[in-house]
Amino acid sequence: xxxxxxxxxxxxxxxxxxxxxxxxxxxxxxxxxxxxxxxxxxxxxxxxxxxxxxxxxxxxxxxxxxxxxxxxxxxxxxxxxxxxxxxxxxxxxxxxxxxxxxxxxxxxxxxxx
Numbered sequence: 835x836x837x838x839x840x841x842x843x844x845x846x847x848x849x850x851x852x853x854x855x856x857x858x859x860x861x862x863x864x865x866x867x868x869x870x871x872x873x874x875x876x877x878x879x880x881x882x883x884x885x886x887x888x889x890x891x892x893x894x895x896x897x898x899x900x901x902x903x904x905x906x907x908x909x910x911x912x913x914x915x916x917x918x919x920x921x922x923x924x925x926x927x928x929x930x931x932x933x934x935x936x937x938x939x940x941x942x943x944x945x946x947x
Contacts, residue, residue: 922947 888897916926
């Protein structure tokens with residue numbers, strides 16, 4: 835017997851097993867309505883609910899959904915020059931992982947070497 839993944843909601847399970855469900859098994863309307871309301875809250879297209887939760891940087895106004903992202907922005911990016919420099923073409927990056935990807939994938943002078 836295989837277990838269902840946790841990603842299925844009540845509506846999915848009911849529709850998947852409709853052929854195997856015995857007659858008279860009710861599909862509860864309130865469960866389906868609650869599921870619709872829950873998915874609407876999670877959806878970024880649900881209106882301004884997702885916009886209200888965003889956190890704005892007080893210096894530059896750039897907004898982030900997560901507090902850690904805002905803190906990283908304030909610590910590394912906001913009002914600072916890029917700190918990581920490509921040793922081949924002298925292009926500068928604010929994050930080391932962008933520098934590493936640049937060197938690995940697209941640095942024009944490194945490809946010429």
